[in-house]
Amino acid sequence: MPIIKILPHPDYCPQGAEISAPSGTSICEALLDNHIEIEHACDMSCACTTCHIIVREGFASLNEVDENEEDLLDRAWGLEPDSRLSCQAYLGQKDLVVEIPKYSINHAKEKH
Numbered sequence: 001m002p003i004i005k006i007l008p009h010p011d012y013c014p015q016g017a018e019i020s021a022p023s024g025t026s027i028c029e030a031l032l033d034n035h036i037e038i039e040h041a042c043d044m045s046c047a048c049t050t051c052h053i054i055v056r057e058g059f060a061s062l063n064e065v066d067e068n069e070e071d072l073l074d075r076a077w078g079l080e081p082d083s084r085l086s087c088q089a090y091l092g093q094k095d096l097v098v099e100i101p102k103y104s105i106n107h108a109k110e111k112h
Contacts, residue, residue: 003095004030007056012036012100023093027053028086038100044087049076051086054099059084061094077103 001020004027008016013036021030028051031038039050049072055062059082065073069088073079078101086098 002058002061002091002093004091005057005095005097006031006036007097007099009100010102012038021091023091025091026087027084027089027091027096027098030091031086038086040087042087046072046085046088049073049085052076052078052101053084053086053089054078054080054101055082055084055089056097056099058092058094058096061092061096063088063090063092077101 001022003018003020006013006017008014017036019030019034021033026044028038028040028044041050042048046068062084065084069085072085073083076083
């Protein structure tokens with residue numbers, strides 16, 4: 001089972017985390033199954049960008065990006081060349097390092 005290392009995020013996992021999930025699982029499902037409550041406003045139907053992640057290591061081991069995901073990623077906050085929608089990125093055989101961006105379209109909050 002591939003290991004996903006999640007870099008620290010102030011809201012979702014302040015200390016960072018390491019989880020494992022079976023190949024073929026979406027990164028979003030793996031995060032949620034391990035109590036990392038990443039946003040997924042469209043219920044993982046590839047209709048928003050709230051589950052945007054940046055794959056820092058292991059990008060090539062994921063499934064190909066399809067046209068619908070590419071179109072949506074263009075709207076993601078903090079888009080980088082190795083960005084994916086975690087609901088559409090399925091684990092292969094390799095370990096990953098992922099970063100959850102500080103903000104998403106729905107997540108820009110003011111701190112009091």
